[in-house]
Amino acid sequence: MARKPNDYKSNVKPIWCPGCGDYAVHAALMRAFAELDLAPENIVVASGIGCSSRLPGFISTYGFHGIHGRVLPLATGIKLSQPDKTVVAVGGDGDGLSIGGGHFPHAARRNIEIAYIMMDNSIYGMTKGQASPTSEKGTKQAASPYGTIEAPLNPILLALAYNTSFVARAFSGELKEMVEIFKIALQHPGFAFVQVLSPCVSFANTYDLFREITAPLPEDHDVTNITAAMQLAQSQAPLYRGIFHHSVRPGYSEQIAEIQQRAPKITTAELMDRYER
Ligand SMILES: Cc1ncc(C[n+]2csc(CCOP(=O)(O)OP(=O)(O)O)c2C)c(N)n1
Ligand code: SF4
Ligand SMILES: [Mg+2]
Known part of the structure; x- marks a missing residue:
């Protein structure tokens, strides 16, 4: 039986402001789950704190609304304990680049098999519009x-420098x-980062700006060429949408499983005995 986007909708109605870009991310994620025919019970959506981080509550998969800036350690733990699940980390630009900024490079270099969706509105929406790490210089709030x-x-550019194996930008x-x-x-078998330009209509409405300045990446862009991706990532007008980089290398949970095969099997009691000797 084919699944439908609404199969992934929880009975909690989103409380985002009317017109918030995060509604589109919610809709797109449910559509992607349905089109990939993923069983809701095989998906975990984890988040930090912020307007964007409320998303797991509005989806009927497993979910974990965590603490501010800690979505990537949380999602990493979930993936390592449940390697067969599709794990999605969601959150805001503040969550992922201010308080949580130190976790991003490590998730990327480990290549943990998580899709990380950053809903970037260039503002702290939830706490009423303070500037964030992606706010333009001169932002008045x-x-x-x-x-x-x-x-x-x-x-x-950060994701590319951190050796993230899938890097893309979308727009709500x-x-x-x-x-x-x-x-x-x-479906990427490693750490997949998607920056979604997701305007906050209440404190930093950038819809018209992004309609004007965003454009698809050039059709001939080679997604395996990181240098080219870094160059395209620096363009502000056009601000490119699409897949900047895509490559495959062994994932973290895959490598852990492989080490578990090679490491000697030992019980906790045997280990304790060894230390007592
Ligand atoms: C440890 C901690 N520090 C600060 C806060 C206050 N706080 C809540 S959400 C937030 C920022 C939200 O911005 P962002 O992550 O961009 O999400 P948005 O609301 O814009 O979607 C802050 C600073 C908190 N909840 N916990
Ligand atoms: S404050 Fe901004 S980010 Fe938060 S729900 Fe409203 S429009 Fe969305
Ligand atoms: Mg934000």
Whole structure:
């Protein structure tokens, strides 16, 4: 029986502001699950804290609404204990690049088999609009009335520098394209990072801007060429959407399983005996 996106909808109604970009991410993720025919009980969606991180509550798969900035350690633990599950980590730009910024490179270099969807609205939505690590310099908000003075981070460039094996950018205003990117990310046998430009209509509405400045990556872009990907990632106009990089190398849980085969089998009691001697 073919599955439908609504099969993945929980009975909790999303409480995002009307028009929030995160509605499109929710819809695209459910569509991607359905089109891949994934059984809801074989999926775990984990999150940190923020408006975007509420997503697991609105989906009927297994879920874990964690703590701020800790979605990647949480999702890593879930994947290692349940390697057969499809594990999705979701969260915001603040969650993943401020407080949680130190976890991103390690998940990437381990190549843990997780799809990480960062809903980037360039703002702290939940706490009412403070500037985030991806806010443009000069962003004026209640907590930065004279404009921010820090330069923004570029999540795609960071992911490429961290040796992430799948790196893509989607936009909430391009639903079909986002579904296709999610499907590839969910099937990727390693760490798959998707930055979704997901505007916060209440504190930093960038829909019109992204409609104007985003464009698909050049058709002849070679996704195995990291240098080319890094160059394209630095372009701000156009701000490219699509798959910047895609390569395959052994995943973390796959390698752990392989080591478990080689390591001597020993019980806890035997181990304790060894130390007592
Ligand atoms: C340890 C800790 N520090 C700070 C907070 C307050 N806090 C909650 S959400 C958030 C930022 C949310 O921004 P982002 O991750 O970009 O998510 P968004 O709401 O924009 O989707 C902060 C600072 C918290 N919950 N826990
Ligand atoms: S505050 Fe912004 S990010 Fe949060 S739900 Fe509203 S529009 Fe979305
Ligand atoms: Mg945010």
